[in-house]
Amino acid sequence: MESTKKYNILKINGENKNMVEDIVVLEYPFTIFIDDEEIITLLCSPKSLKYLAIGFLYSEGFIEDYSVIDNIRIDEDEGRAYIRLKVGKTINEKLQRKRTIASSGGKGTAFYNVLDFLKSRKIVEPLNISIYETKKLMEIFSKSSDLFYATGGVHACAICNNNSIIYFEEDIGRHNALDKVLGKALVENMDLKDKLVLISGRISSEMLIKAVKRGITVIVSKSAPTSLAVHMARELNIVLIGFVRGEKMNIYSSFSSLKF
């Protein structure tokens, strides 16, 4: 399915006004069902929907591993994922409780439980990466986003090793883009301890938590981190790098892990 849609719009430029065909980024409602129970409707870009479903369910704690899934069927026309769990498997019980206190756009008490959990997993040795490699990766990453250049309205995420991009995904939502690359890695059973994640948008605490839960130790963004993300990165000894633009970058944590 296309990730954009064409509309006739009125373009104004000073005194000129013209009706022209323009490209708008698609916003696609995508509903996930597990064993016939409706879990959520995500508003997303209609690519890599299987990875989005798996990544979302893992990030939010509905499943603890890909192995619990018997099969997943995507109906693109209806915008639905139908997931069957293996016999005897159920979605996380605690999550059922969490869902009654969390609503869209925020977190319930579970947010604080996650923090406690992560503290127990402080990184002893983050991936070794150099400033030069980081800069080179961000250059490749920045050139990879066709959809952004077409519409100005998407976020991108990538999983990389020290010198190349392994997975690259785009979505209208920052969280969805990250869930897609992490979901793909989960489906393909990729070890992420020696990988880093590149993010086009801001790094909030929730973005950092998603990556850390999967074992990522280096997070690199073109944009700004929040205070809570910096705080957590320092607590957990994650390498957090922001504002990677041309020859410049800001390193927010784990300074000694970087090679120059």
Next chain:
Amino acid sequence: MESTKKYNILKINGENKNMVEDIVVLEYPFTIFIDDEEIITLLCSPKSLKYLAIGFLYSEGFIEDYSVIDNIRIDEDEGRAYIRLKVGKTINEKLQRKRTIASSGGKGTAFYNVLDFLKSRKIVEPLNISIYETKKLMEIFSKSSDLFYATGGVHACAICNNNSIIYFEEDIGRHNALDKVLGKALVENMDLKDKLVLISGRISSEMLIKAVKRGITVIVSKSAPTSLAVHMARELNIVLIGFVRGEKMNIYSSFSSLKF
């Protein structure tokens, strides 16, 4: 409370590396309680918290009017809002159901119910606004965001009449910034039918729905709309304007409502 925090970070610029003090945008966990029940934890910027709480509760359908609230107490140090409803008032019953099917970052079936509801309220006559006024308002709006210039990490929203900004709010979250201005208007009982809303970030269907629920008929952004937002704007006869930058702008709907 400050909306930023200072950290010593390592700044790289080509061959130069320096530890410098840098400003990072604050991400502040803010938990809303209604009559001792925990509703949600929002991750936000710690300004205008009362308006955020009220705006969020209205946007998400927990309350149908400000008049149901007896009092609201904000504890800034703890990051909490304690809300008491008037005797005999309860939070929306239907919402209780919705909360069991929606999780963070997306919507449940309720998303589609909102669409049905909005269709019954098609705008007959949107606010009359000129291209010139729109451009001027966006100029003032763009200059208003100190926090963005300090940290590069926030979104802004404003409610305006044809020639000036009435409310201006910033937040690390697009949704929070919009809930703050709409919440303030609700608290101050302002009629929004002859107002427009300015948004720094992307206009998704959810942003459009929040504004429309409060009677807004003109939505203007510096950034891109999504296909679903364009579709809804056309269905509802909302004026949707995007990419307002210098002399340029794109008009996506209700073309005949604009004066030149």
